[in-house]
Amino acid sequence: MISEELKELIRPPILVQKILWFVIIGSIIFYIGFVYIFVGRNKALTTSITSSIELLIYVLAGIAMLGSIFYYRYALSDKYLKRFLSKDVDIALLAKNPRTKEIDTSKLAQLNSLSAAELRIYSLMFELQKITILTLILNELIVIFGSAISFINDDVSKIVPFGIVSLFLSFWMFPKPQSLIKRVLSL
Secondary structure, rough: OOHHHHHHHHHHHHHHHHHHHHHHHHHHHHHHHHHHHHHHHHHOOOOOHHHHHHHHHHHHHHHHHHHHHHHHHHHHHHHHHHHHOOOOOOOOHHOOOOOOOEOOOOHHHHHOOOHHHHHHHHHHHHHHHHHHHHHHHHHHHHHHHHHHHHHOOOHHHHHHHHHHHHHHHHOOOOOOOHHHHHHHOOO
């Protein structure tokens, strides 16, 4: 089980992950709505573009999708987590204020009161933040590519499969730090 000090320390990074997730979901929905409003109403929009560029956009969307899935699965695999947790934790780095780059003495005192396992879990929350950001960016790229295809073809329906895939992946990758902590404790 984790201590109350650790629960208090991990609350902000968990909140940041969830806020980022909601922002990306909102932007995916915005792209879909924007394309629907702009392309759906502006039938005069025509673009002459070669099919090879359109094919390139499809390929890039596929790469973003596969990259997101593979990175997510790899970064949350037992092998990766064991390797990450085996590294030494730099307490001074964790105690630095990101704005001033100075060590926050009260945070340093809180971190010093944690066990070695709890320090690793705390540092894991920042790794999970990185994983969340990268996968959500890749998921958002999918719908951006769908927007481009919709504009190229002047067809609102072209964004739908991209939006569905993007939303599906984002919901699947919703940050679950509590379940990750439980899993890490059992490794």
